[in-house]
Every structure is written in structure tokens, then in C-alpha cells.
Amino acid sequence: MIKNILIIKHGAFGDVILAGAAMEAIRRNHKNDYIICLTTNSFKNLLEGSPWFDKVVVDSKPKWNNIKGWRNLLFFFHKYKFKKVYDLQTSYRSNFYFFIFFFLKNIDWSGIAYGSNYRHHNPKRRLMHTLDRQKAQLKIANIKYNNHPNWRWLANNYKNNSIIPNNKFIILVTGAAKHRLNKKWPQYRYASLIEHFSKIDIQCVLIGGEDEFNNIKNIISLVDKKTKIQPLNYAGRTEYKDIIYLSFYAKYAIGNDTGPMHLIATSGLPTIVLFGSASDPALCAPKGKNVIIINKGSISDISLKLVLNTVKNI
16 A cells, blocks of 8 residues: 655755755655655755655745745645654754644654654764764664665766866866855855966866856966966856766866855766865765865865865875
């Protein structure tokens, strides 16, 4: 008999990418069941195209006084009568969903909510990397796996040769979330990096969302105008599948600890991720077989020489 299974995962981008390993494992364990993902609107399109879900539903995350929003959630949970819920968000909100919608029902709930039968209550869970924490959580629910996130499927049967440069190239991810500007490597360092790669006939492709256009433009403005191979500003030009597609053709990627670097890391491309005190790689670093982490007390303490020496050792 087909069972309805729910996965809860809201965000942020890097967290969603890391959760791909758990999502894939749940799909393997429920290959004949109907799996729905409850997520935010930002990741609806990304997850709808995945091989892991039969349906993706947007959670409006209603505020406490939004009666209509809570009624919609109640209708959703009642309609599908889920047999198992895998809470990969493990937030105050998702815990609250357990208490008001599922607490008195006969349901298997994997998460951290008090009273759930597959509760991950390791007191050190906040000190675990996201991947290790989710593996430990799902192990309690009898799901075991040891794979890294794999989002290469995004570019299956996809081509966009208009974004592939004529030159050998690398990908630079120079941005960060608006509220995490201390995660950015200095612009002048990226400019110097671009000049170096031009000297060895490698072009730099700078990617990011539309909101990164000016940041990338400023970096390019710092590049010596005599530089033989000028960099390309791809801000706002790359969807998720384009980032993976670019990764298939690039030599490597270098960038800050931000969502696109998590996605690139899953492609298999040699990826160098720059960390400072703003985030702890032991807890949230991108994962992949060719990922290298450079970590200093302040991200501005990472020298150009250190990055170039790391590239030479790939």
C-alpha cells in the first residue's frame, strides 16, 4: 500500500543543497511511496524538478494571527494523512507543527520535537556538521546512508552553450547574503585573482543573483584594463541548472561560503571555499569529493598567495 510521506525543509539555499543527501536517502527508502516536500516559495522550482519528490508544496509560514494560513495548513495535513514526517528543518516552527497538528496522532515523526518517536535528542547536535546531524537523525528512523549531496541531475538533458566562454575558464562566486557581508573576500583580492588567471590564459566567470550585479561590476572595475582576458559578469544570468552546467566545463571554482558554492561543490568540480569567522566550516562547509576549505580568523586574512598555492596543489 502506498503511503504518504512528508519532508519539511525551508531554507536557506546552502542548507537545502546539503539536505539533498538526506532527501535522496529518504527517496531510496520509500521508493514506492508518495513523497511530498513542504518548502518555501524560493525553492519550489528547484525541488519540483528533483527525482526525490512526487509533489512540492509551498509553506506560507503564516504568522500567529493569520487564521486563513493556519487553516490552509490544517487542510493540507488532513488531506494527505501522512504516515511519516521527516523534519529536516528542525526549527521552532516545524516543532510547533508537530505539537498542534500531529501530537495526538499515530504518526512516525523524525526530528527533534518532544514526544516524537524518532526524536534526535543528542545534546551535541548543534556542534555537528549539517550532513552528520541529518545522518544521525535519520539513522534513528532506520535510514542509513553515506553519500554526499548530488545535484548533478539538474543539468540532465540540458544545454546552454551561450554561457560557456570560448576560453578555458574558472567560476568565481564573490557574493554573500545581504546580512552576511563579513563572509565576503575583499573585492581587490578577487580583482588580483582575475588578473593572475588572465596571464595564464584562463578567463574568470563571476556568477551571482541579480542583486550581486553591482558587487561584481565593482570587482571588474578594479581589474587592470590592460588585462588580456577580461572577466565576465554573469549576475542574474544563471539559474540553478546553469550553475551545474557551467561546472561541467570549468577548471575549478573559487568563492565565499554562500549557496552557489554549495551547489557547485556537488558537481564534482574542484572547489575552493573561503571562510572567516563569520561561519564555521566544521558545521556548514560545502561537501563534495573535490572540495578544499581555506579558513582564517578573518576572511580578509586569506592572502592571494595562499589561494594561488592551493590552486597549484589541486
